[in-house]
Every structure is written in structure tokens, then in C-alpha cells.
Amino acid sequence: MSIELGHFALILAFAIACGSAVMGYAYWRSEGRITLFVRQAAILQFLLVAASFAALIQAFVTSDFSLLLAYNNSHSLQPLLYKVTSVWGNHEGSVVLWILILVAFGAAVAMFGRRLPNDLLNLVLATQSLLVAAFTGFALFTSNAFARLDPAPFEGRDLNPILQDFGLAVHPPLLYTGYVGFSICFSFAIAALITGRIDAAWARWVRPWTMLSWTFLTLGIAMGSYWAYYELGWGGWWFWDPVENASFMPWLAGTALLHSALVMEKRNALKVWTIFLSIMTFSFSLLGTFLVRSGVLTSVHSFASDPTRGMVILSLLAAFIGGAFTLFAMRASSLRQGGLFSPISKEGSLVLNNLFLATGLGAVLVGTLYPLVLDALTGRTISVGEPFFNLTFGTLMVPLLILVPFGPFLAWKRGDLIAVTQRLAGAAALALLVVIVIFMLSGAHISLAPLGLLLGFWVMFGAIAELVDRSKLGRIPLGESWRRLKGLPRTAFSTALGHFGLGLTVIGIVVTTAWQSELITTVGAGETITLDGYQIRLDRLDEDVPGPNYKADHGEFVITAPGGGTRQAVAERRYYVASGEPTTEAAIQTYGFSQLYLQLGEDEANGRHVVRVWYKPFVTFIWLGCLIMAGAGFVSLSDRRLRVGAPKPRRSAVAGAAE
Structure with missing residues (x-):
């Protein structure tokens, strides 16, 4: 019964979102009841979607395999944590998580945006409701997470083994919070274009939401990088995979938006560019959604391979982004750039910052989409990999990094480059x-x-x-x-x-x-190998060690560091019962900020195992810097000066005016 209630709650959220969008757009100039309605509708949407998501979690936790989604992506032997994370470790469940975060941001604006002008608030929440209606409709009509099976199977098919990891509990929610959070910037941009309210106050309202989304997206990308590093067993932290790029592109656009909104807030300049970036940042979030769920890519990060769903998402992307840019073009003639400034100034440095970020974003976009476009037009299959991205993106980032320290030292409007260089x-x-x-x-x-x-x-x-x-x-x-x-x-x-x-x-x-250094060899029990002064001995090798829902080849290593001292490390090669698929669990030992990385590979006929060892100096700096x-x-965000909304007039001032 809870599954049907969850399904009904999602349907009800869809209906409320449609009503809120219609009322908000139709009566955006109205105050009082209309504003109260769209605010309450945003909060109610959150409560309903949260109840729907909770129903899915209950089904997975209780191993209710009458739910098709649980049957396809769970198993009764899975640990409790992985039963919960299985909810969003698939296409349908991840869409519901996406919607949950979307309505959570809408509810946050409704609760904390009371100081916003009513017309702007009406349009922001109406746009959010329109997004909720679109994605909820997508979930209900093409990606139903609440489909039942009758009769119910006794056991499930299990979750993809590489997703049965703590990283899945953290990475997707963080990444989606960043992705979906930029919808608020998009909604503010649409509201600003309709009302014509494009000024420093608007930038002040937008910047906290941009900062919040950018922060969570940074954490999500960092967690995804570390998950790929320790879970996939290949010893790398970034592959320029198209789906990795799909999360990196909105991060680059969001970084540019943060700096542009700062110029708009402080100097009332770059208005057109800031509005443009607000639309583009969320556009790249939607593009990432399309790439992951359309089936155009083959990746460990991809969720679906159904072209029909892909076409629906592509249609949604075209409708929202096309509509936004049509509105932008219609209003472009009435938009003014605002304050003037010298090229040598804080504004000038931030514009140059945006230029390099936008160019780098273009390079990543071309490298990601060109193989797909070429395949679609000509049938030719090519691969654009690390050499292209390192050469293009890396080269563009060199001047940006040179520029970064200058920006904070330059004065607004006009700066002294020689004086800053001396400092x-x-x-x-x-x-x-x-x-x-x-x-x-x-x-x-x-x-x-x-x-x-x-x-x-x-x-x-x-x-x-x-x-x-x-x-x-x-x-x-x-x-x-x-x-x-x-x-x-x-x-x-x-x-x-x-x-x-x-x-x-x-x-x-x-x-x-x-x-970094690497060694690939075969090792038997009791044998020792050496890499960069580290002596690694395979102390013991046990096969078919039982786990909760898998069996594993279990290798125990003794590592002797160059300066003395020994550590024990365990690496495994697991074989899951339900799917039979193998995964690797690397043994990673941290020495200072460096790491020794061991991966237990395939077993040989003579009882030996392939072992891959990497020594990665200061690799933890990558993720420490992201944190x-x-x-x-x-x-x-903790700065009290960074408020969402305009300050209310003081009581004394109002009283004085009345007298």
C-alpha cells in the first residue's frame, strides 16, 4: 500500500506544480493571495515528493520485490546502506531524487525569500514549478519508479556491483544538489527578464544560491573523482569521460557566474552576461542529464540506454533552454550593461577570468560532443581522450592561473597594475x-x-x-x-x-x-616486490572468502616503507552472487600526503595473481584542495552580509514617514 501512496503523492505533486506554474505566470503582478499560494504550493510539493521518495526507500529496505525497481536493483543479502543507496543507483530512482532536490530548492526560496519583491518571487516559484511539472511528468509517464510485479519474485537481481560502495551514498546526492541548485539561478534569470528587474539587488539575491550550488557541485565532483580512484581499481582520478565532463561543464559555467554576479552586485555591470550565464549554467546541468540518461554514451556513470527517454529529455532541454534564450533575445535590446570600468581593474580581471573559463568550457564541450555528432552524421566512431583535453584545456588554464592572484589586489573601476605587481x-x-x-x-x-x-x-x-x-x-x-x-x-x-x-x-x-610510478607483475604467496623503495610482500592469499552477497579472492599484503615500519593492507577481487560480475577493492595506504595503491588482479593458472601497484606522490592534494x-x-555563505532578499524598512523610519 505504501508504494501506491508514494505514487499518488508524486501524481499530486505534479498536479500542484502545474497549477502553481499557471497561477504564478498568469498573475505574477498580483500580491497577497497569489504570492501566498505559490509559496505554499512550493512547500507542499516538497512534502509530497519527500513522502514519495520515502515510500521507495521503505520498499528497498524491506526487500519488497513486488516493486519492479527494487527487483531490478536490489537483493535481500545487500547491507542496509546499499539497500538505501540502491534507490538512486538506477535511472528511475535517480530521477525521483532529482525531483526531490528540485522541490527542496523551491521550498527553500519560498521559506527564505520572503524579502523578495512579490512579482519576482511569483515568477521564480512559477518557473521552479514548471521545471517540477516537467520532470515529474517525465518520471510518471516514461520512467515510472512505482511499477509493480505480480506475482512478486522471491529474490532481486542485485545492484550493479561497482555501485555497492559508500561513495554512491554521497556522490549522487552531492552532485544532484549542485546540478539542480542552478535551477534557482535559471528561475531568477527568467523572472528578471520578464519583470525587467535586472540590477545589483537581483545579483545579491542570486549569488547565495549560486554559491550554494557551486559548493555542492564541487564536493560532488571531488567525491566522484575519489570514488572512481579507489573503487574502479585503475589507479586514476580523472579520465575525461564524457559523463565526468558533463558534471565539469556546469562547474566551469557556475564558477564564471559566481565572479560575474559579484561584478554585477558591486558595480551594477555585466548585466547581460550574468543573465546569459545563469541560463547557460543550468543548460549544462540539463545537458548532463541528457548524456547520462539518453543512451548515447557507454559509461560506468550512465543510468539508462533507452532512446525514447533520451528524446523526451532532449525535448525538455530544447523547450526550456530554447524558450529561455528566445525570451533573452526578445529582451536583449532593453538590457543595459551598467557601470563602466577600466580594463585594468577588479572588474576587468573578473571579465578576463570569465573569458578563459568560457573558452575552457567550449573546449570541453567540443571534445565531449564532437564524437557523438560525428557518429550521428557520418556513422564514424572516434575517441577524443586525455591528450586533446590536456592540450586544449590545460593550455587555457595557464593564463587563468597567472591572473588569479591579481584580481583581489586590484581596485574597483580603475586599478594600478604596477603597484599590484609590486605587492x-x-x-x-x-x-x-x-x-x-x-x-x-x-x-x-x-x-x-x-x-x-x-x-x-x-x-x-x-x-x-x-x-x-x-x-x-x-x-x-x-x-x-x-x-x-x-x-x-x-x-x-x-x-x-x-x-x-x-x-x-x-x-x-x-x-x-x-x-607517479607503476608496477604490474604476478605474485605468489610469500613473494616480495619493490616500488620506489617500498617493499610489498603478499603475505597470504585466500580464495572464495564469503561476504554478505559476494565471494572474494582475499590478499593480505605487508608493506615496508623506505624509512622503516610495516603496515598490513588488504586487497580483494570480488565476485557477486546474483550477477557474477567481478569488482576490485584496492588496498590504499597513505604516507603523509602520498599514497601506495595496490590492486589484486586476475588469478593465474599456477596459483599466482596479477598485482598492480602505483606510488602516487601528493595525490591527496587533489581532493584536499577541492575540500x-x-x-x-x-x-x-556564513557571511551575514550575504542575505537573500532586500532589507525591510526600519520601524522608526516607517513611523516617521507616517507622522
């Missing part, structure tokens, strides 16, 4: 000195790695230099500098943290790529 001279000298010392100590060969390291340290030390400069450290007494540092707004710390994290990630990428960037987003 950053210490950071540049320190970065160069550190790189020289590293290469002297390591005896590294000449390559492009020094340039990458120099850029990473330059961005990191530039971020620190900003805080040092603003606190006047070394120019005034230490106590006063400390007071100035504590008095800085949280957005200043957010900017510094974000840039510092970016530099740290760049260093992790460069060092891991340039100096710092995401932390910078939360620091910015």
Missing part, C-alpha cells in the same frame, strides 16, 4: 624559490612540471599575500594586524581559501602526473 612580488619570489628547492632536492629532469608547480604555488602564496596585505602584517604592530585580520569580512577569507584550494589541487595534479574550495563556499 605580489614577494609571493612570486617565494613560489619560484620553493620550486627551485624542490627540483634541487629531487634531482628532477627538465619538463613542464616546474611550470605547473610554479603556477600552483603562485596561486597559493598569492591567496596568502592578500590576507597579509589587508592585515598590514609587518607594517604595523602585530596586535593591530591581528585585529585587522579578525575584522575582515568572511568573503575575504572565502576568496583566499578558494584560491588557495585551487593552487593546492593544481600542485597535486602536477606532482601525481609527473612523478578547501568547498569550505570557502560555506565560509562565504
Whole structure:
């Protein structure tokens, strides 16, 4: 019965979303009851979809295989955590999760956007309701998660083995929160184009939602990268897979939107570009949805291979994005750019930042879609891989990284580039000195790695230099500098943290790529292999070790580090009972910020196993930098000056006006 109730709740949410969209668009100029209706409708949609999602979770947890979705994607022997994550480890369930996050953002605007002008709020919530209606209709008519089986099977088919991991509990919800969160920016853009309310206040309303979405998308991409690194057993952290690119493209667009909205808020400039980016960022989120669920791609990240569903999603994408850009074109003549500024200024640096991000986004888009377009038009199949993306995107990011430390030091409207260069001279000298010392100590060969390291340290030390400069450290007494540092707004710390994290990630990428080492060999019990001074002995090998819903070849290794000290590590090759598919569970040992990565491969006829070993120096910097960037987003959101809505007039001022 709970399945039918969940299905009915989703149908009811669909009906309310349709009604809210119609009323919001038809009477957007109205106040009072209309505004109250669309606000209450947004909250009610969230409650209904949450109830629908809870019904799915109950069916999976109780192994109710009369639900077709549970039968296809669950098994009674699965641990409880994986029964829950199986809800969104498939196409239909992930669509319901998408809708749940979509209505959650709509409800958040309804609850926390009370200070928004009523006409703007009506249109924002109407647009959100239209998105909810579209995706709920898609779920109900083409991707029904509540289909029943009669009679009910005794056992389920099990979830894809590589998805039976804790990473699936974290990665999709984080990623979807980022993806779907940009729908709020899209809704604000549509509302602004209809009302003509495109000013600094609008940017102030949009920026917190952009920051929140960008932060969660950063965490989602980082978690997905780490999941692929430790779960797939290939030892890599990024493959330029088309579905990986599909999440990276809205991140690039969202990063550009963050910087553009800042210029619009502070200087009332870049209005047209900010509106354009608000539409484009969500467009790339929808494009990612199409790529994952259309069947045009073959990837471990893909959920569906049904062309019919793909065409429906493509139609939704065309309708929303086409409609938004049609409205944008109709209103373009009435849009004004706003304040003027010199090319050498904070605004100018942010525009240049946007230019490089947009160009890099274009390179990733071309590399991702070109093989698909070529296949569709000519039938030829080609692969665009790592060399293309590294050459194009990597080259475009070099000038961007050089530019990053300059932005915070430049003044609004007109800046002094020579003065800023002098203030950053210490950071540049320190970065160069550190790189020289590293290469002297390591005896590294000449390559492009020094340039990458120099850029990473330059961005990191530039971020620190900003805080040092603003606190006047070394120019005034230490106590006063400390007071100035504590008095800085949280957005200043957010900017510094974000840039510092970016530099740290760049260093992790460069060092891991340039100096990692790899060994592939066969090993028998008791044998020892050596890599970069690490001695790895296969101490014991057990076959067909039973697990909850799998059997495993279980290898116990003893690792002796170059400086002494031993550790035990376990690597497995699992075979799942229901599907028979194999997966690998890598043994990863962290030494400082570096890692030794062991993967137990195929078994040989003579009782030996293939073992792959990687030593990855400072690889954890990649994800640590991403966590710092995401932390910078939360620091910015905690700034009380970053409010959602316009301040209400003071009581005394209103009373004085009345008198």
C-alpha cells in the first residue's frame, strides 16, 4: 500500500506544480493571495515528493520485490546502506531524487525569500514549478519508479556491483544538489527578464544560491573523482569521460557566474552576461542529464540506454533552454550593461577570468560532443581522450592561473597594475624559490612540471599575500594586524581559501602526473616486490572468502616503507552472487600526503595473481584542495552580509514617514 501512496503523492505533486506554474505566470503582478499560494504550493510539493521518495526507500529496505525497481536493483543479502543507496543507483530512482532536490530548492526560496519583491518571487516559484511539472511528468509517464510485479519474485537481481560502495551514498546526492541548485539561478534569470528587474539587488539575491550550488557541485565532483580512484581499481582520478565532463561543464559555467554576479552586485555591470550565464549554467546541468540518461554514451556513470527517454529529455532541454534564450533575445535590446570600468581593474580581471573559463568550457564541450555528432552524421566512431583535453584545456588554464592572484589586489573601476605587481612580488619570489628547492632536492629532469608547480604555488602564496596585505602584517604592530585580520569580512577569507584550494589541487595534479610510478607483475604467496623503495610482500592469499552477497579472492599484503615500519593492507577481487560480475577493492595506504595503491588482479593458472601497484606522490592534494574550495563556499555563505532578499524598512523610519 505504501508504494501506491508514494505514487499518488508524486501524481499530486505534479498536479500542484502545474497549477502553481499557471497561477504564478498568469498573475505574477498580483500580491497577497497569489504570492501566498505559490509559496505554499512550493512547500507542499516538497512534502509530497519527500513522502514519495520515502515510500521507495521503505520498499528497498524491506526487500519488497513486488516493486519492479527494487527487483531490478536490489537483493535481500545487500547491507542496509546499499539497500538505501540502491534507490538512486538506477535511472528511475535517480530521477525521483532529482525531483526531490528540485522541490527542496523551491521550498527553500519560498521559506527564505520572503524579502523578495512579490512579482519576482511569483515568477521564480512559477518557473521552479514548471521545471517540477516537467520532470515529474517525465518520471510518471516514461520512467515510472512505482511499477509493480505480480506475482512478486522471491529474490532481486542485485545492484550493479561497482555501485555497492559508500561513495554512491554521497556522490549522487552531492552532485544532484549542485546540478539542480542552478535551477534557482535559471528561475531568477527568467523572472528578471520578464519583470525587467535586472540590477545589483537581483545579483545579491542570486549569488547565495549560486554559491550554494557551486559548493555542492564541487564536493560532488571531488567525491566522484575519489570514488572512481579507489573503487574502479585503475589507479586514476580523472579520465575525461564524457559523463565526468558533463558534471565539469556546469562547474566551469557556475564558477564564471559566481565572479560575474559579484561584478554585477558591486558595480551594477555585466548585466547581460550574468543573465546569459545563469541560463547557460543550468543548460549544462540539463545537458548532463541528457548524456547520462539518453543512451548515447557507454559509461560506468550512465543510468539508462533507452532512446525514447533520451528524446523526451532532449525535448525538455530544447523547450526550456530554447524558450529561455528566445525570451533573452526578445529582451536583449532593453538590457543595459551598467557601470563602466577600466580594463585594468577588479572588474576587468573578473571579465578576463570569465573569458578563459568560457573558452575552457567550449573546449570541453567540443571534445565531449564532437564524437557523438560525428557518429550521428557520418556513422564514424572516434575517441577524443586525455591528450586533446590536456592540450586544449590545460593550455587555457595557464593564463587563468597567472591572473588569479591579481584580481583581489586590484581596485574597483580603475586599478594600478604596477603597484599590484609590486605587492605580489614577494609571493612570486617565494613560489619560484620553493620550486627551485624542490627540483634541487629531487634531482628532477627538465619538463613542464616546474611550470605547473610554479603556477600552483603562485596561486597559493598569492591567496596568502592578500590576507597579509589587508592585515598590514609587518607594517604595523602585530596586535593591530591581528585585529585587522579578525575584522575582515568572511568573503575575504572565502576568496583566499578558494584560491588557495585551487593552487593546492593544481600542485597535486602536477606532482601525481609527473612523478607517479607503476608496477604490474604476478605474485605468489610469500613473494616480495619493490616500488620506489617500498617493499610489498603478499603475505597470504585466500580464495572464495564469503561476504554478505559476494565471494572474494582475499590478499593480505605487508608493506615496508623506505624509512622503516610495516603496515598490513588488504586487497580483494570480488565476485557477486546474483550477477557474477567481478569488482576490485584496492588496498590504499597513505604516507603523509602520498599514497601506495595496490590492486589484486586476475588469478593465474599456477596459483599466482596479477598485482598492480602505483606510488602516487601528493595525490591527496587533489581532493584536499577541492575540500578547501568547498569550505570557502560555506565560509562565504556564513557571511551575514550575504542575505537573500532586500532589507525591510526600519520601524522608526516607517513611523516617521507616517507622522
